[in-house]
Amino acid sequence: MLNKQTLRRRDFIKSVAIGLPAAAVALNLSGRSACAAPGKNERPNILWITSEDNGVSWVSCYGGTNAKTPAIDQLAKEGFRYTQCFDNAAVCAPTRSTWITGMYAISNGTQPMRSRNAIPHDKIKYYPDLLKAAGYHATNGGKTDYNIGGRSDGDCWGSAGKKGKKGKGGRYGWQSRKKGQPFFTIINIGDSHESRAHGKGGGAGKDPAKMKLFSYHPDLPVIRENYAKYAAAVERMDAKVKSSIDALKADGLYDDTIIVYNSDHGGVMARSKRFVYSSGIHCPLVIRIPEKWKQFYPAAKPGMTVDRIVSFVDMPKTWVSLAGGEPPDTMQGTVFLGKGIEPEPKYHLGFRERADERYDCVRMIRDKQYSYHKNYMPYAPAGQYLAYLWKAPATPAWEKHHRDGKTNEVTGRFFRPRVSEEFYDTVDDFDNVKNLINEPKHKEKIAELKAALRAKQIELFDSGLIPETMRVRRAKANNVTIYEMIRDKELYPLETYLDAADMALDRDKKNLATFVRGLASQDECIRHWSIVGLHLLDKDAADAEAAIAKAMSDPADEVNIMAAWTMVKIGKQKEGLACLHKMLFGGAKGNDLLHNALDWMGDVALPMIKEYHKAGKGKRGKYGTSIFGHIAQINGF
Numbered sequence: 001m002l003n004k005q006t007l008r009r010r011d012f013i014k015s016v017a018i019g020l021p022a023a024a025v026a027l028n029l030s031g032r033s034a035c036a037a038p039g040k041n042e043r044p045n046i047l048w049i050t051s052e053d054n055g056v057s058w059v060s061c062y063g064g065t066n067a068k069t070p071a072i073d074q075l076a077k078e079g080f081r082y083t084q085c086f087d088n089a090a091v092c093a094p095t096r097s098t099w100i101t102g103m104y105a106i107s108n109g110t111q112p113m114r115s116r117n118a119i120p121h122d123k124i125k126y127y128p129d130l131l132k133a134a135g136y137h138a139t140n141g142g143k144t145d146y147n148i149g150g151r152s153d154g155d156c157w158g159s160a161g162k163k164g165k166k167g168k169g170g171r172y173g174w175q176s177r178k179k180g181q182p183f184f185t186i187i188n189i190g191d192s193h194e195s196r197a198h199g200k201g202g203g204a205g206k207d208p209a210k211m212k213l214f215s216y217h218p219d220l221p222v223i224r225e226n227y228a229k230y231a232a233a234v235e236r237m238d239a240k241v242k243s244s245i246d247a248l249k250a251d252g253l254y255d256d257t258i259i260v261y262n263s264d265h266g267g268v269m270a271r272s273k274r275f276v277y278s279s280g281i282h283c284p285l286v287i288r289i290p291e292k293w294k295q296f297y298p299a300a301k302p303g304m305t306v307d308r309i310v311s312f313v314d315m316p317k318t319w320v321s322l323a324g325g326e327p328p329d330t331m332q333g334t335v336f337l338g339k340g341i342e343p344e345p346k347y348h349l350g351f352r353e354r355a356d357e358r359y360d361c362v363r364m365i366r367d368k369q370y371s372y373h374k375n376y377m378p379y380a381p382a383g384q385y386l387a388y389l390w391k392a393p394a395t396p397a398w399e400k401h402h403r404d405g406k407t408n409e410v411t412g413r414f415f416r417p418r419v420s421e422e423f424y425d426t427v428d429d430f431d432n433v434k435n436l437i438n439e440p441k442h443k444e445k446i447a448e449l450k451a452a453l454r455a456k457q458i459e460l461f462d463s464g465l466i467p468e469t470m471r472v473r474r475a476k477a478n479n480v481t482i483y484e485m486i487r488d489k490e491l492y493p494l495e496t497y498l499d500a501a502d503m504a505l506d507r508d509k510k511n512l513a514t515f516v517r518g519l520a521s522q523d524e525c526i527r528h529w530s531i532v533g534l535h536l537l538d539k540d541a542a543d544a545e546a547a548i549a550k551a552m553s554d555p556a557d558e559v560n561i562m563a564a565w566t567m568v569k570i571g572k573q574k575e576g577l578a579c580l581h582k583m584l585f586g587g588a589k590g591n592d593l594l595h596n597a598l599d600w601m602g603d604v605a606l607p608m609i610k611e612y613h614k615a616g617k618g619k620r621g622k623y624g625t626s627i628f629g630h631i632a633q634i635n636g637f
């Protein structure tokens with residue numbers, strides 16, 4: 001059979017015979033530029049362009065109108081636009097932890113941002129290790145932020161690595177490769193990072209009046225200006241996508257290189273980045289595959305969209321597979337492109353835990369239309385003051401608007417404690433503001449997603465069912481990594497914890513006696529879920545007063561903080577506050593969590609926080625103005 005290669009060889013012979021250059025013959029035959037088929041052992045070059053923080057809403061080929069992104073749009077015209085690409089973590093460090101290992105960060109204990117929990121590096125390779133082993137020149141010209149202990153972030157990239165972009169031999173990573181060596185180059189563009197929306201001033205050339213706001217934001221001039229500022233930043237990012245591609249073209253590599261463009265999570269503007277709602281995780285993903293590699297086309301022809309679910313955890317596994325390497329068993333994603341392509345996953349899993357100084361724990365599972373969210377700390381609002389997030393003027397303006405009593409059911413929800421479960425039709429309601437969890441017509445889908453979430457949590461050994469501080473303590477006491485601990489049923493009976501958490505989140509008074517019994521458990525994690533269960537019963541927990549009072553002197557701080565707060569809730573304010581006061585002024589361990597809890601408690605804790613400040617204790621925290629410093633600011637003391 002005449003294949004493309006033999007055809008080309010014949011063309012060449014023919015062209016030599018009649019004295020024409022081979023390229024000219026090829027051009028005549030195809031009517032377009034020459035395009036050699038890959039050689040027998042040839043592997044594709046891969047350029048992976050990542051931009052910081054911009055979700056789909058900021059990219060015009062995804063329907064965004066606030067910013068114009070001609071370079072990404074052009075790439076989509078020449079390539080394939082994925083419509084169902086989602087980040088697992090919604091924020092940088094745990095996302096990058098997931099990328100570098102090909103493992104969900106919750107399966108390694110590397111999800112809290114920031115932390116440096118170690119993993120067994122003898123068992124878990126980083127994907128650039130595998131690309132290099134496959135013969136690739138692998139460089140990363142920018143960010144690492146892997147959030148993993150026991151190995152320096154830069155060393156997987158080698159000497160050309162961290163410097164990549166400005167490494168020896170040129171500005172871009174591919175320019176320092178050996179002759180004939182396939183390359184994998186990352187260009188991470190920081191122009192669209194959240195920080196570009198910080199501070200005063202608007203976006204040059206962008207009209208605030210034309211900004212389309214998420215429906216959960218109140219329509220305030222400061223917020224519109226902040227959107228405009230960020231839109232301008234996104235446009236600067238897009239210009240860098242263009243200059244990166246231009247550099248590739250200038251080096252004659254455009255028709256030899258698979259170009260992948262995506263953002264590193266959703267965002268930005270409060271309630272997107274860091275949150276597993278659609279605006280925090282739904283990311284643009286555009287892949288241009290040169291004709292030479294058309295056997296890898298994910299759809300009939302360039303310019304088309306692809307509606308396959310792509311989770312970020314799928315990416316490293318796919319890159320290794322495309323490079324002709326063998327993805328290791330540790331990788332938990334699915335190859336979505338190339339000859340090693342695997343069946344499409346049915347669901348995408350997202351997770352949220354501590355971000356900087358603020359604690360939270362949320363799991364979310366979704367298909368192409370519906371998302372189910374479980375709030376493991378519903379007693380805290382989603383919108384907790386976080387120093388970095390409050391640097392964008394829109395955030396404090398939104399908070400002030402709320403504190404002034406001007407928000408409504410939709411725009412105020414961010415600042416209030418949450419329900420235990422949420423369920424959204426993400427197609428009809430991209431902003432995830434219509435919680436359909438109690439809609440009878442969705443009962444079956446909700447049950448399906450709940451079951452899928454539990455199965456996935458078990459499959460991944462989800463480390464989040466024990467509070468972070470307890471998790472770290474338990475691993476340390478047993479001299480193991482969190483990775484090892486969660487895979488040991490004695491140390492981490494996950495299914496028991498899943499059940500205990502579900503019962504606590506149910507807020508059903510019939511479980512009161514079980515919670516009281518649980519407070520006497522030898523296992524502090526069971527005691528934790530028991531006090532959470534009682535806490536969520538609110539005044540209905542009053543019958544368990546004696547057990548709750550006793551729990552205020554539990555050996556675990558996590559338990560006595562919640563017990564004291566629960567005492568306040570059941571009307572024993574004096575006793576509860578006395579316990580918290582003792583912890584705050586007695587130099588208790590676990591101060592971060594205590595500061596969080598005193599903030600969640602609201603006005604009842606204000607006198608204590610005032611006293612704390614009077615004692616000259618800090619208004620500055622590790623990340624800027626501390627939680628208490630912020631409370632002092634907004635309450636004027």
Ligand SMILES: [Ca+2]
Pocket residue numbers: 052053091092264265
């Ligand atoms: Ca980022």
